Amino acid sequence: MDDGVAIAPQPVARSWGAIAVAAWLAIVCGAFVLLVRYKSTPGEGGARVDWPMQSRLPRASDRFTLIMFAHPFCPCTRASMNQLDELVGRTRGRARVLVVFTKLDGEDVTESALWKRAAKIEGVTALVDADGSEAAAFDSKTSGHVVLFDREGRNVFSGGITSARGHEGDNPGSQRVLSLLTNGSAELATSPIFGCALQDE
Amino acid sequence: MTAATTETAVDPKVQRRAEALFDGYRDDLARRTDRFFAALLLGEWIFAIVLAVVYSPYAWAGKTRTLHVHVYAAVLLGGAINALPLLLAWRKPGAPLTRHVIAAGQMLWSALLIHLSGGRIETHFHVFGSLAFVAFYRDWKVIVSATVVVAGDHFIRGVLWPESVYGIVNPEWWRFLEHAFWVVFEDTFLVLACVAMVNEMHQRAEQQAEVEALSEREKQKSVDLDEALTKLKRSQETLVRTEKLAAVGQLAASVGHELRNPLFAIRNANTFITKKVGGDGADPKVAQFLQLIERELGACTKIISDLLDFARERAPNARPCPLRALVDEAVGLVPPANVKIVNAVSDELPVPCIDKDQFRQVLINLVQNAVEAMPEGGGEVTVAAEGGADRPFRISIVDNGPGMPADVVEKVFEPLFTTKTKGTGLGLAIVSNMIKGHGGAIRVESELGRGSRFEIELPNG
Numbered sequence: 003m004d005d006g007v008a009i010a011p012q013p014v015a016r017s018w019g020a021i022a023v024a025a026w027l028a029i030v031c032g033a034f035v036l037l038v039r040y041k042s043t044p045g046e047g048g049a050r051v052d053w054p055m056q057s058r059l060p061r062a063s064d065r066f067t068l069i070m071f072a073h074p075f076c077p078c079t080r081a082s083m084n085q086l087d088e089l090v091g092r093t094r095g096r097a098r099v100l101v102v103f104t105k106l107d108g109e110d111v112t113e114s115a116l117w118k119r120a121a122k123i124e125g126v127t128a129l130v131d132a133d134g135s136e137a138a139a140f141d142s143k144t145s146g147h148v149v150l151f152d153r154e155g156r157n158v159f160s161g162g163i164t165s166a167r168g169h170e171g172d173n174p175g176s177q178r179v180l181s182l183l184t185n186g187s188a189e190l191a192t193s194p195i196f197g198c199a200l201q202d203e
Numbered sequence: 204m205t206a207a208t209t210e211t212a213v214d215p216k217v218q219r220r221a222e223a224l225f226d227g228y229r230d231d232l233a234r235r236t237d238r239f240f241a242a243l244l245l246g247e248w249i250f251a252i253v254l255a256v257v258y259s260p261y262a263w264a265g266k267t268r269t270l271h272v273h274v275y276a277a278v279l280l281g282g283a284i285n286a287l288p289l290l291l292a293w294r295k296p297g298a299p300l301t302r303h304v305i306a307a308g309q310m311l312w313s314a315l316l317i318h319l320s321g322g323r324i325e326t327h328f329h330v331f332g333s334l335a336f337v338a339f340y341r342d343w344k345v346i347v348s349a350t351v352v353v354a355g356d357h358f359i360r361g362v363l364w365p366e367s368v369y370g371i372v373n374p375e376w377w378r379f380l381e382h383a384f385w386v387v388f389e390d391t392f393l394v395l396a397c398v399a400m401v402n403e404m405h406q407r408a409e410q411q412a413e414v415e416a417l418s419e420r421e422k423q424k425s426v427d428l429d430e431a432l433t434k435l436k437r438s439q440e441t442l443v444r445t446e447k448l449a450a451v452g453q454l455a456a457s458v459g460h461e462l463r464n465p466l467f468a469i470r471n472a473n474t475f476i477t478k479k480v481g482g483d484g485a486d487p488k489v490a491q492f493l494q495l496i497e498r499e500l501g502a503c504t505k506i507i508s509d510l511l512d513f514a515r516e517r518a519p520n521a522r523p524c525p526l527r528a529l530v531d532e533a534v535g536l537v538p539p540a541n542v543k544i545v546n547a548v549s550d551e552l553p554v555p556c557i558d559k560d561q562f563r564q565v566l567i568n569l570v571q572n573a574v575e576a577m578p579e580g581g582g583e584v585t586v587a588a589e590g591g592a593d594r595p596f597r598i599s600i601v602d603n604g605p606g607m608p609a610d611v612v613e614k615v616f617e618p619l620f621t622t623k624t625k626g627t628g629l630g631l632a633i634v635s636n637m638i639k640g641h642g643g644a645i646r647v648e649s650e651l652g653r654g655s656r657f658e659i660e661l662p663n664g
Contacts, residue, residue, distance in 0.1 A: 019300050026287040026304070030311055033280040035363075037318060040272050042364050077259030077271060081321045106266050145263075166364070168259060168273075169322040202265035 041166040044194030045144025048162075053155030054139040059100060059129070063153050066097035066183060071137050073145035074103045074114035076198035078168035082146035083116060085163040085176050087123045093183040097150070099126045102136055104145075104200045137200050146197035150179055158182050161193030169196070214416065221405075221412035228404050229341075233297040236339045240305045241292040243336070244285045247312045251277040254319050273319050284311045303348045306337045310352040331389055338393040341400045346393050354383040448618055456514035459507040466507065470500050502625070509629045512564070513618065519558035519640045526552055526598070529559060530586050533566035541581040542574045548598075553591030555661060561637045566600075568630045569657050573602040575623070576655070595643075596661040603654040612649050 053061055061067045070086055072079050083101075090099055101120040103111045111117055111130050120128045131137055140149055150159035159182055165173035175193030182188045255277035261268040288308035291301040313329040320326040330353060337349045357379040365374050477493045527548040534544050566586070573584040582603050590596040607615065614620045616635040621628035638645045642662050649655040 022287060023300070023304060026283075027307075030280070030283050031359075033276070033283055034311075034314065037272065037276050037280065038360065038364050041318070073263050073265075075261070075268070076263050077261070077273075104265070166322075169318075171322045171324065198262055199264035202267055 038166075041169060041196070043167075044162070045147075045197055045199060047141055047143030048147060048160050048192065048195050049141045050157045050160045050191060051139075051141050051149075052157050053151050057136055057139045059102065059136055060098070061151065061155060062098035065095075065153060066158075067100070067151045067155075068097040068179070068183075069100045069102060069140065069149050069151075071102050071131070071140065071142040071145065071147045071149075071200060072104070072116055072120070073198045073200055074106065074109065074111045074116050076116070076145040078164075078197045079116055079145045080119070081164045081168045081170045082148075082162065082197060083119050083123075084170055085173070086120075086126070086148070089163065089176060089179055089183075090123055090125055092180060094125065096183045099123075101126055101128045102131045103128065104134060104137065105130050105132045134201060143200055144195040144197045145200055147195045148175070148179065150182060157191075159188065159191050161191075162195035162197070163193070164196050167196040217409075217412045217416045220415065221409040224411050225405055225408035228408060230297045232404075233302055233340060233342075237292040237296045237301055237305065239339065240309065240336070241289055244288055244305070244308060244312070247316070248277075248281045248285050251281045251312075251316060251319055254316075258319070258321075276315065277319060280315060281312075284308050284315065299342075299344075302340050302342060302345050306340075306345045306349040307352045309333045309337060310349045310356070313353070314356050330386065334386065334389055334393060338397055341397045341404070343394040343397045346390050346397065350383070350386055350390055353386050354379065357382045452510075452514040455510040459510040459514070462503075463507055463511075466500065466503055470497075470504070473497055473500060506627055509627050509633065512633050513629045513636070516636055516640065517561075519561050519637070521556040521558055521641070523554045524557050524559045524562070525554050526588055526596075529563060530566060533563050534570060534586070536563075536567055537571045537574060540574050540577070541579070542577050543581070543583045544570060544574070545583060545585040547585050547587040549588070552588055552596075553663075555591065555596050555663070557641060557661070558637075561640070565634045565637050565659070568634050569600045572630065573600060573604065573655070576602065576604040578605065590661075591663060593663070595663050596659075598659040598661070599656060601654065601656045606651040606654055607647075607649040608651060612647055615647060616645070 053067075059069065068089075070082065072082070086099070086101070103114075103117060103120075105111055112128075117128055120126055137143070140147075142149070144162070146162050146164065148159070148161065148163050149157060152158050159179055161175045161178075163173065163175040163179060165171060173193070174190070178188040178190055178193060182191075252274070255271065255273040259271045259273045262271045285308065288301075288305040291298065291304055295301050310330070310333055313327075313333055316329055317323075317326045334346065334349055337345055361374065361379045365378075473493065473496050477490075477497065480489060480493075527546060527550055530546045530548050534546060537544070570584055570586065577584075584600065584602045586598070586600050588596060588598040611622060616631050617628075618632040619628040620632075635645055638659055638661075644660050645657060646660075647655060647657050
């Protein structure tokens with residue numbers, strides 16, 4: 003019979019193993035921190051602005067009006083669109099909902115996946131901001147920016163409805179919009195906006 | 204009420220073998236699982252890259268697009284996560300460190316895939332699936348390592364970026380524990396399963412060791428039986444041979460007895476004729492032939508005498524007999540040759556009790572054999588003895604002749620075995636029988652080119 007003999011690792015090998023594992027964890031954790039920082043860095047804009055006189059967008063006078071500004075190809079906005087779908091589903095008929103897409107030269111916005119996604123949401127109207135004037139009028143600079151107005155055109159919310167770039171799930175922005183649409187009040191009227199820039203920087 | 208307990212003593216050898224088998228099983232399992240995870244980690248890396256490229260290929264700023272951070276994360280961070288686990292799976296398969304690092308890597312993949320999939324709740328099931336995969340190692344410590352990574356990820360992100368984990372900005376400090384609880388919930392069953400499976404491996408190893416030990420014992424029995432059968436077969440052959448020899452011996456004795464008297468008469472007649480016609484003035488041819496007849500008759504007498512000595516074993520009539528004088532007497536009866544015979548037996552040697560006639564015959568045979576074995580250039584034969592008092596006698600006959608090969612030494616005391624052209628092959632067999640009759644033993648050592656040494660051991664008294 004051949005008895006097995008366990009060979010204990012040498013102290014030097016153990017030290018190298020510990021150093022390798024520590025270095026590996028440091029590199030991976032550092033990369034995760036960079037990734038998280040990128041994803042949690044909000045975009046620009048989002049100041050609260052009452053309904054601008056120059057806007058040609060249709061505003062509801064009998065209920066809230068909710069507008070989301072979107073870049074047609076921004077992958078982060080897919081999460082915002084999903085959050086919008088959920089919000090609309092939970093507050094059916096309480097707001098007129100518009101999704102305003104930035105027009106890009108040479109691109110058919112209506113063929114983009116995000117346009118089709120928005121068009122599929124019941125009660126949502128998708129529009130094209132051909133010259134970017136609507137976004138400028140509402141001080142919207144980041145895709146996924148949501149603004150909510152009461153029937154008098156007063157801004158009651160301005161911000162994003164995701165917790166990070168392209169990150170779905172419960173988040174403060176969605177909760178505040180939901181609270182405003184259902185209770186008429188919210189803890190805060192703003193939240194960070196996560197998404198691509200609507201215009202060239 | 205008393206309880207009787209039966210304790211089975213475990214053979215330490217079987218126990219050691221069971222431990223070795225268990226270590227072997229565990230090592231095989233760890234290496235196999237390392238390979239499985241190496242393939243899984245590579246698959247996850249490829250999947251992550253495809254997911255990033257398809258799901259979020261570019262980040263946009265108006266009309267300008269750049270490669271999305273998710274693509275970089277999938278390629279670089281995914282590669283970094285896989286680097287050490289794959290290196291260890293390749294270089295140190297089966298090592299404890301390898302499986303702990305692989306488990307940590309697998310759980311880090313959960314975190315990365317959750318990021319790349321946009322935090323989809325479905326992707327969180329990757330955490331629970333990975334824990335189940337990690338349990339393939341059947342090592343509960345590895346599950347603990349994996350859980351520490353999950354808890355650590357939740358804790359750190361909960362501090363730096365709480366919305367990504369809990370969906371709210373200011374969660375309670377213990378919220379990471381709540382998430383970890385569900386992981387621990389699964390861990391509980393996985394750890395119990397691991398412990399149970401390790402116990403089963405122990406039992407399997409013990410059973411295997413017992414079966415091997417049993418098989419080895421049976422094999423040894425079979426070997427012993429084969430040896431016994433071989434010995435029995437040899438004994439049977441020896442018996443048959445002995446019976447044949449006994450029959451031949453009887454016949455030879457009978458023939459020898461019948462021939463001895465006629466031969467004696469012929470010898471007497473030849474002596475008479477030699478005296479009458481072989482004297483001076485006789486035809487030289489006649490004298491030569493008469494000498495030839497006398498010589499050959501002597502040889503015949505010797506053969507018949509040997510046959511009778513061998514066939515009719517006589518119990519020794521032991522009496523005190525000084526050995527040195529007996530050696531001198533025997534040496535005197537050995538036909539002269541160009542060989543120096545030295546009687547080195549001391550006068551002060553205690554007197555042994557032996558059958559003088561038989562022992563004289565023994566000495567003659569041994570010394571004559573030694574003399575005849577010498578080359579023509581001559582040599583030396585020495586007869587020595589020691590012992591007596593409280594010790595057995597040892598009588599040695601040593602020559603510096605050519606020696607004997609090993610196959611001859613083996614058979615030298617067998618009846619009818621001879622290397623001489625005119626030998627009967629009975630001389631040393633008779634010697635052996637006579638020594639045995641005295642309760643003694645004889646052995647021989649020989650080396651080619653160095654000579655031979657016969658040693659007789661006789662009990663004292």
